[in-house]
Amino acid sequence: MYRFLLTPRWLGYLALTLVAAAVMVLLGNWQLARYHERTAVNERIDAGSQGTPAPLRDRLPAPTGAAGSVGPAPAERDEWSRVTATGRYDASNVALIRGRTVDSQVGFEVVAPLVLADGTAVLVDRGWIPPAPGGAVAVPQVPALPTGDVTVVGRVRPTESGGGAVDRRDGRLEARRIVVGKLARELPYPVHGAYLLLDEQTPANDPAFSAVPIGHTNNWQNFGYIVQWWLFAGMSLFGYGWVARREARRLAGGDAPAKPLDRAAEPAPSA
Incomplete structure (x- = not known):
């Protein structure tokens, strides 16, 4: 039923899907590293306010x-x-x-x-x-x-x-x-x-100065990108499996199109 997956065309589809999924996983891993880096910066900012x-x-x-x-x-x-x-x-x-x-x-x-x-x-x-x-x-x-x-x-x-x-x-x-x-x-x-x-x-700084604000880095943005890339990787693998299953059902006749009606058997139109 699934022998068609060994044909050159479907092997090419599989290779393309695996490469795309691997790239998305790597992008997610890169965003994970950025998330940890930015989290460490935020922790240093918070620690600097104490002690x-x-x-x-x-x-x-x-x-x-x-x-x-x-x-x-x-x-x-x-x-x-x-x-x-x-x-x-x-x-x-x-x-x-x-x-x-x-x-x-x-x-x-x-x-x-x-x-x-x-x-x-x-x-x-x-x-x-x-x-x-x-x-x-x-x-x-x-x-x-x-x-x-x-x-x-x-x-x-x-x-x-x-x-x-x-x-x-x-x-x-x-x-x-x-x-x-x-x-x-x-x-x-x-x-x-x-x-x-x-x-x-x-002595105290002149009141004409405004303190330069210390902003935390947006590490949650990186977290969102992690979820996005890993979700895309999973969806690409799921999509390949779904298309392969649909093709297998078609070849087995499960989704074969209905035969056209025999026009000779159709009732004659009423006068």
Whole structure:
């Protein structure tokens, strides 16, 4: 009844179905890996909200190169962890990061180097401020930095990518992304290999700044894709089996079409 499955045509159908199902299973496995990665990020974000901040050196290695160099990147497990550092802000090398959105409004994030006692620096994202009147790229009036020693508590954030060149205008740096390596090349000291997203500061941060929100990754979207791809794989195998069974029934005569009526046996139409 199912010998037709061994014909070249049906063997080709089977091979195509198995390949398609295997690809869908692999895509589901890839989404499963992404789900675990994003879940781990969310867990680090949540863990960073608890406990006492660690000293900066416990989470971020110190740079050892010359001025303008960048230290090692943080370990993945240390991203989003809270750390504390004390130093003095360098008011002559503040960076405006343009095109940043908070509460659906485009503005700027202000990044300032915090120079530590050993002469190295760590970049601190002080927060978000709206643009000046005139449009989303109108340079704002940036609140002054506190003088003297400053203690910050912030989240360890790895360098961003892309963003184009870093420009210097009116005594400030401007960039599209917080790319630590590019900003470091404009600075007269070695820079740590990540930046800090400010949580707290002593003395207190200027109230003109809005905190940059920390959003969790959408890991449930990946979970939905897992179900989708694995379901498609199962449906493709089921579809092959269903079509094969229908063909077997047809060949066995189970679904043979009804024979046409013998027109000679049809009753004559009434007058």
